[in-house]
Amino acid sequence: NAGVTQTPKFQVLKTGQSMTLQCAQDMNHNSMYWYRQDPGMGLRLIYYSASEGTTDKGEVPNGYNVSRLNKREFSLRLESAAPSQTSVYFCASSMTGRGNEKLFFGSGTQLSVL
């Protein structure tokens, strides 16, 4: 049972380039999330998808778009990367998405924007 799988693990971009971070879960969870983690800032929610077919903004959505492709997959896209988007990105999933169920996290994507 793989849990939450993220790709790639590492990525270096130049300012203005675009890329998509992929995430898939095999736990049949309804809800999926994208967080970014910066030193001293903790985990901040970028976007989430409470259920297949829905997406909503989190705390820091600017500069990002998401797609809930199906129940298993939730991708995060940077259309025009900026140095401020240098961070570690985590995908997570949960069963109900009501916030009272624990989140299961992927192993993260370390992104550097030069």
Add this chain to the structure above:
Amino acid sequence: GESVGLHLPTLSVQEGDNSIINCAYSNSASDYFIWYKQESGKGPQFIIDIRSNMDKRQGQRVTVLLNKTVKHLSLQIAATQPGDSAVYFCAEKRRAQGGSEKLVFGKGMKLTVNP
């Protein structure tokens, strides 16, 4: 504004000692709290959770205490081992606009266990 935060940014303990990691929250309406452990290069892992109708919950070597009067949460680790070295996050269930609920994470605290 409302926040979830940790009192201590770093904690160093000797192997075998008990560790206590503290967390303060400011939203008195929060009714669910959770602790995560994050090892270097990995994603956060669930440790233990507690609902506001409880003041104590125990797991394997870990205990979470909730004091709603002073809005304080703590994680106690018994007989700390080198494998417990990690960053620990507390998180609070917070109701967002529109009625949805999300977990809000604190900034994290690094625990170092010395052999």
